[in-house]
Amino acid sequence: MKVAKFGGSSVANAEQLRKVGNIIKADPQRRFIVVSAPGKRFKSDRKITDMLIELGEVHCNNGQTDEYVYPIMQRFNEIVEELNISGEILESISQSIQSILHSKNSDPEKMDALKSIGEDSSAKILSAYLNHIGISAKYVNPQDAGILVSNEPGNAKILPESYEKIYNLRDSEEVLVIPGFFGYTKNGKLITFSRGGSDITGSIVAAGVKAGLYENFTDVDSVFSVNPAFVKDPQKITTLTYKEMRELSYAGFSVFHDEALIPAYKDEIPVCIKNTNNPEAPGTYIVSEKKPSEKCVVGIASDTGFCSIYISKYLMNREIGFGRKLFHILEDEGISFEHAPSGIDDMSIILRESGLPIAKEKKILQRIQADLHPDLISIHRNLAMIMIVGEGLVRTIGLAQKATTAIASANVNIEMINQGSSEVSMMFGIKAEDLDKAVKSLYHVFFE
Amino acid sequence: MKVAKFGGSSVANAEQLRKVGNIIKADPQRRFIVVSAPGKRFKSDRKITDMLIELGEVHCNNGQTDEYVYPIMQRFNEIVEELNISGEILESISQSIQSILHSKNSDPEKMDALKSIGEDSSAKILSAYLNHIGISAKYVNPQDAGILVSNEPGNAKILPESYEKIYNLRDSEEVLVIPGFFGYTKNGKLITFSRGGSDITGSIVAAGVKAGLYENFTDVDSVFSVNPAFVKDPQKITTLTYKEMRELSYAGFSVFHDEALIPAYKDEIPVCIKNTNNPEAPGTYIVSEKKPSEKCVVGIASDTGFCSIYISKYLMNREIGFGRKLFHILEDEGISFEHAPSGIDDMSIILRESGLPIAKEKKILQRIQADLHPDLISIHRNLAMIMIVGEGLVRTIGLAQKATTAIASANVNIEMINQGSSEVSMMFGIKAEDLDKAVKSLYHVFFE
Structure with missing residues (x-):
């Protein structure tokens, strides 16, 4: 059996929901459906979740909420009308919103409850629509599904005992439609996951029901082998390992909310990224x-x-604790770094530029100077990282040659190479201005 | 003016000392001479210093010393006779030894004093010989030269105030011959440097007199660009920077006792490694x-x-403090490592095999497993490191290509590349069994 999760663009309007209906109809294995809140229908459109957050902020600041509730209901109304399903759902959505606004809960609790309305309504609408087109389906509230979470509003963590309860969902004869993004504490309080949390729900349900496949429906056909901003029509990736996905998402690929995948990763459940608009x-x-x-x-x-x-410092290599002292200074100044490759008498600290504000630079250099007396210290900005990703890379004779040849033939100097720490990737540091030509040349060598 | 230091093989016998005399005669700039103790004359020979240490050990264990003193005096006797210089020197050497053996000093003090006899006698002999061949020369005891050191027997550190006093040696009209390897505390106690300490004395004197050149005479024509064990008749290196020498000596090149060079390094005094047997x-x-x-x-x-x-561990990259915890375990177990290249979700610790005894392996793996819960942990032994050394390397487009091509064409897989931490070298990790063919191929590409 499969768990299928549909993202915001897949449930943005009636037309998209019809596609979702067809996808579910096409494969009886798709028995557990997790949905996001309606997303953007066009580029300048607003996501329902953003509108709900705005509503919550206005309410918590004691503002007039009617004019914020109206456009939200308008969106749902449009969907329900176009799908030709019962208006009772609208009534229930409106009641949910009003009861949250009039409840005596704390502001963070109200906020989490409001944020959940998008997913919750999506699930109710889809379930009604599926029945409407002849698929026996049922909306299941996360509490009934068994999604128990920690009491951290906006950042819920799944409790391990959830999985046993979720496994019981397998007994249902109907297609189950579960809203993503939130769960309930043991005391029955609604708490949301971090943003993008429908992926988390999907992954949890997949692990819970021990699905054979977790399908993640988005608006792209597949993950590309290179960012299409550099190369037109790049090759599609058919299969990735979890590790490969992690390496790709580190450097510019927003493949997935990768923390979301932990439950599926742990149970070794395969994931498939598919396109609602092109399910074939x-x-x-x-x-x-x-x-x-x-x-x-x-x-x-x-x-x-x-x-x-x-x-760099002459005889650094002989100085016991040099690295530790350096890391201590960085930790002390709240600087987190990515890598620290070391030579014999020198060391480089590679970090995200956002982590080293110009304002802090002077102080850090002074501290390193005063505490460690290096011969030379310098900061190089505007670096780019390129990662060549593929499991088993380090075991391929000639791979480094192929990559360095590609970079050299683009007339680009390599500032840094990091291979061997990872069996999945090889990392090159170059000047940011050279990125375009280096990536093009690498793509040419490896994929064309 | 130049400081010339002659190593053990250069003062091993009369024949060698004649060469030294000619070298000094050939260049009037060679005004400060530092000498080692007589070294080996042939492969199975013994160094005077080793004989003196043995004598000291026997004496401290209350043994009969005569039979240990005799062969030492024999060596000096032979040199003095062959050089045809005054026998008074022998008398003075013998008296020095006896007065140490009969002094009331502590054992470590006696040991240091005995160990200094080799260098001290070399200097006395050479000075007499220089005068004999018409060069006005003078033996200068390190105390008179101003070499003040800390009170750490066998591991003396130079005191900064020494340099001012040493500078005054410039006023001398004569060639000054100074024994290497030892200095005196402020209280006049004789203390030796660490083994190989004549290099240290040479470097100190060079810095003190602000020499234009510090010549270090050995028994090789030059430093080779690669270990002659791999390549027959390799190219000679004409010029190295201090940094390059450090990188070379890390990985198998015993170019120099590199700590010895600190005084010369700090004062930017050029050093020349020359051959006593082929001074041209x-x-x-x-x-x-x-x-x-x-x-x-x-x-x-x-x-x-x-x-x-x-x-490796899924999402390691997000786990704050993972690296610190790992280093803590290693520090705790007394494991010192060389490098720690890190990927996104993985990390390698590179260390000398001697630092990770098989006996400790199991415990360390268990601790890492218990404290850090990695997905995977493995140890790879029998690795070799190759360093390609040259300043400005990282700024050369295509250099990594050249190196990786050479390694690939030898059909060798690269386990690790570390470039960018050092501006002076590029480091490759390969299997030890592949070392010979990889080095040969690299030499071919870069030097042939």
Whole structure:
């Protein structure tokens, strides 16, 4: 059996929901459906969740809420009318909103409850629509589904005992439609996950019912092997391992809310990213393991906004505790870094530029100077990182050659290479201005 | 003016000392001479210093010392006779030894005093010989030279006030011959440097007199660009920077006792490694800075005996303090590591195999498992490191390509690349069994 999760664009309006209906109809294995709140219908449109947050903020500041409730109800009304399903749902949505606004709960509790309305309404509407088109379906509230969470408003964590209860959902004969993004504490308080939390619900339900596949429906056919901003019509990735996905998402690929995948990852449930608008496309599979024959370079990820602090000192290598003292200074100044490759008498600290504000730079340099007396210390900004991703990379003779040849032939200097710490990727640091030509050249060598 | 230091093989017998005399005669700039104790004359020979240490150990254990003193005096006797210089020196050496053996000093003090006899006698002999061949020369005791040191027997540290006093040696009209390896505390106690300490004395004197050049005479023509064990007749290095020398000596090149060079390094005094047996050869210069035009790959160093601990964990990158906790475990277990390259969700710890005894392995893996819950942890032994050394390396487009191509064409897989932490070298980790072919191929590409 499959768990299918539909994102915001897949439930944004009646037309999209009809596609969702067809997708569910097409495969009787799709027995557990998790939905997001209605997203944008066009570029300048607003997401229902953003409108609900705004409503909540106005309410908590004692403002007039009517004019904020109206456009939300308007969106739901349009969907319900166009789908030709019972208006009772609208009544129930409106009542839910009003009862939250008039409750005596604390502001954070009200906020979480309001934020959940988008997903909750989506689920009610879809369930009604499925029945309308002849699929026996049922809305299941997360509390009834067994999604028990910690009491951290806006940042709920699943409690382990949930999974046993969720497993019982398998007994249902109907297609179950569950709103994403929230759960309930043991005391019955509604709490939301972090933003993007419908992915989390989907992953939890997939792990709970021990699904054979977790389908994640979005608005793209698949994950691309390189950012289409660099290369026109890049190759699609058919299969990724979890690790490969992690490496890709580090450097510019927003494949997935990767923390969301932990429950599916732990139970080794394969995930498939598919397109609601083109369900025939095979999509991209995320799996625990690949066959050795499938091991190759899957993607080239890249990101800008890195910088490095370079420190050199004669005989640094002999100075016990040099690294520890340096890390202590950084920790003390609240600087978190990504990597710290070290040479014999030198060390580089690679960090996101956002983590080293210009205002802090002087103080940090002074502290390092005063405490560690380096011969040389310098900061290099405007670096970009390129990651060549593929499991089993380090075991391929000639791969580094292929990559460095591609970069050299683009006439780009390599500032940093980091290979070997990861068996999944090889990382190159270059000047940000060279990124476009380096990525193009690498894509050419590995994919064309 | 120049400081010339002659190592053990250069003062091992009369024949060698004649060469030293000629070298000093050939250049009137050679005004400060530092000498080691007589070293080996042939492969199975013994060094005077080792004989003195043995004598000291026997004496401290209340043994009969005569039979240990005799062969030492024999060696000096032979040199003095062959050089045809006054026998008074022998008398003075013998008296020095006896007065140490009969003094009331502590054992460590006696030991240091005995160990200094080799260098001290070399200096007395050479000074007499120089006068004998018509060079006005004078033996200067380190105390008179101003070499003031800390009171750490066998591990003396120079006191900063020494340099001012040493500077006054410039006023002398004569060639000054100073024994290496020891100095005196402010209270007049004789204390030796660590083993190989004549290099230290040479470097101190060079810094003190502000020499234009510090010549270090050994028994090789120059430093080679690669270990001759891998490549027959490799290219000689004409100029090295201090940093390059450090990187080379890390991985198998025992170019120099590099801590010894600190005084010269700090004062940016160029050093020249020359051959007493072939003084016409240009030798290898060690300088602070190279002209940009001279920047290239100077050498390929390599060493075996490395291993790595590989740790991977899904979302490691998000786990604050993961690295710190890992380092803490290692520190706690007394494991010191060389490098810790990190990927997104993984980290490798590179260390010398000697630092991770098999006996400790199990416990460390268990602790890491228990404290950090990684998905995967493994240890890889029998690694070799290759360093391609040359200042300005990271600024050369295509250099990584050249190196990786050389390694791939030797059909060797690269386990690790570390470039960018150092501006002086690029480091490759490979399997130890592949070392020979990888080094040969790299040498071919960079030097042939």
